[in-house]
Amino acid sequence: MTALPPFQSILDEHAAVVMGVLRGAVGRADAEDCFQETFLAALRAYPKLDNADNLRGWLLTIAHRKAIDHHRANGRRPLAVAQVPETGIEDPDPADNGIWTAVDALPPKQRAAVALRYGSDLPHAEIAAALGCSPEAARRSLHEGIKRLRKELA
């Protein structure tokens, strides 16, 4: 078991990724509220966390739940666990040569998977945590997305 590091170091290390994922999930305007809720919930649960091996995955799972809460509270249709909202994932600084426009045009789940993988540089397990699906499903969405992009951009 790894000792739990001071919470501030987790915040320093992962705040930007969590914010990026939330902007994609609920939009820029509401991401801040979800960000606060995510980290307060994390802080509440932190001392009882079993181990510190995958803190980012843990945070992204909480962020995903907060995004769902947000959508429910806003009276939109409840999201199925494996669904992502219709708003686009916004990459902070896309190296754009038409690729990100093509990414935007992907179906939501593929778009989210591609953006999290290549925009936020997350591994499959954490994409899965952020999307609330299995790593297998995340991998599949990513794969489908890339296949489609190849075809579009060929």
Next chain:
Amino acid sequence: MKTSLDRLTERAAAEGLLDVAYANVDSPFGQLLLAATPRGLVRVNLPNYDPEETLEELAAKVSPRVLEAPAKFERARRELDLYFEGKLTEFDLPIDWQLTHGFRGKVQRAIKRIPYGQTRTYTEMARSAGNERAVRAAGTACGSNPIPIVVPCHRVLRSGGGLGGYGGGLPMKEELLRLEGVL
């Protein structure tokens, strides 16, 4: 991002989730790290010790809910500034003694009561903690003081008049004693 993190820290404190707040504070000797619980100042890290290690130690011994919260230290910062300018002779800051226990705790509480500009010997500290013969243990208690400067272990010297030791290095001990007009 910065304001967002500030807001998080404020909300955490308001909801009782800020178990350990900390801040870096400048001093003539380099950067000090101050840490406090809701009860009071719990740790002062001197410049020659790694602040990261101290934060990890606080996470393990007090609570992993450790957040940087400079706003919580305005008073401590002001008092320390005045102290280093020679304009403050007694700190008026609440102390959380939870990192110290037993005989060491007694010695450290006794150290807190040594007035500005005065010194005591390790033997005297052992006596005021209730065991005159535990001189070596009194020395260890000074050396393991979690809240140096505010708990003024620099005012404890060897019986023969020697300076003894100091966690922050002997030059710092000398400098503090000079500031207080002892040397």
